[in-house]
Amino acid sequence: MATIHIRNQPVEVDVEAELREFNWTRPRWTGDKLLAASPFRYDQTPSFFVRLEPYGDYPAGTWSDSGAYDSEWASGGLVKLLSFLRNETYGETEEYLLNTYGFSQDTTDIKLIPPRLKVQQARQPLAEAELSEFTTDYTYLESRGISKEVQAEAGVLFDAKSRAVVIPWLDANGRLRSVKFRTVRGKMFWYHRGATPVRELVYGIESAKHKTAILCEAEIDALSWRQAGYAAIAVGGANFNGVQADIIKRSPIEELVIATDNDKAGEKLREQVERVMSGHVRVRQAYVDAEFKDANEALVRYGEYALRNAVDKSEVRPLLSVKPRSLSLGK
Incomplete structure (x- = not known):
């Protein structure tokens, strides 16, 4: 398990288990990384990696794609990667991880944000x-x-x-x-x-x-x-x-x-x-x-x-x- 921050709260996530839910092209699992072909492109070479463990200032779940078509998809964090793999919005993936793992229990400086009750308004169709x-x-x-x-x-x-x-x-x-x-x-x-x-x-x-x-x-x-x-x-x-x-x-x-x-x-x-x-x-x-x-x-x-x-x-x-x-x- 590794600590990542979701909505400014530390969460202990099993990064490797989450990534193993999906099929990868030419994957190689090492002790601290997953190397594989990029999931964002039609790629057959291992030009993509995800950190399974924190490294220096980089938390677990950070990734890099050396052949990215644009800078937005050249690197990022776990939530962005999982939102792509799960075909969800970023917010939906945050909710999934929070519901699955909850907040870390062994951290003394957590600032819990109390839930806010609000009336669900009917969503309107797009024009x-x-x-x-x-x-x-x-x-x-x-x-x-x-x-x-x-x-x-x-x-x-x-x-x-x-x-x-x-x-x-x-x-x-x-x-x-x-x-x-x-x-x-x-x-x-x-x-x-x-x-x-x-x-x-x-x-x-x-x-x-x-x-x-x-x-x-x-x-x-x-x-x-x-x-x-x-x-x-x-x-x-x-x-x-x-x-x-x-x-x-x-x-x-x-x-x-x-x-x-x-x-x-x-x-x-x-x-x-x-x-x-x-x-x-x-x-x-x-x-x-x-x-x-x-x-x-x-x-x-x-x-x-x-x-x-x-x-x-x-x-x-x-x-x-x-x-x-x-x-x-x-x-």
Whole structure:
């Protein structure tokens, strides 16, 4: 365990355990560092490292990427790295670490900040005009195996200024709630400032009109499943909460085919979704081939067959009860 500061409070975090939740390319674990290919770029060389232990003025969890495309992603701390790996905002990752580890108990100079009670105000949708400045350049995701038709149906756009794919997040009523920007040069992403946090949303829920849907982590994976002919939704990260569960329960979905990433974080998410949704919907577990990290990698390498094969081999999980209506799979 190592001490890092989160919201000005010292927290004892198992840095190595957190990093081992994710698949790394060409990793080498030493006593005090993880060396690997950069998670922020399509990189095959060990040009990235994370400190597992503090070193001088550098706390555990600090990292450096020698081949970074820009200075913002050349170095940083543990929270920034985990927020990328978990596909969350910085604040959501802070909350995860605080909920998991709490404050350090052996420090005498902690200044505890008492919780503030506040009324939760209803979050407002974003104006549709927020998307008006973007174009319909589908080139990047076409190179990832996702057709213009699937992108257009999902409202995918392109930000020429930042060279990023623009992915709208809508609520069940089709109102714009958030926007994700995903660069085409690397893997970096960010969300529209002031939008509804994705932890309070389910990507693709507005189009979940069928009784069966694939559930995955990221938007591009959801679009990959749609390319293969399935209805698909995404939770936007490696965590599933009660708000998202309630959104799905209120939808027409009666069966979830869980198809998360092939890493420890994805496996935990599988178990979490199955546990929370048991008794509310029928659950099946689908796995893309283990040589791939996620659905999009499988789609790019072997095409739609790889995803259909995963669904054909999916495992039905026993449930206490399901909605008494017939089940069907399809887009």
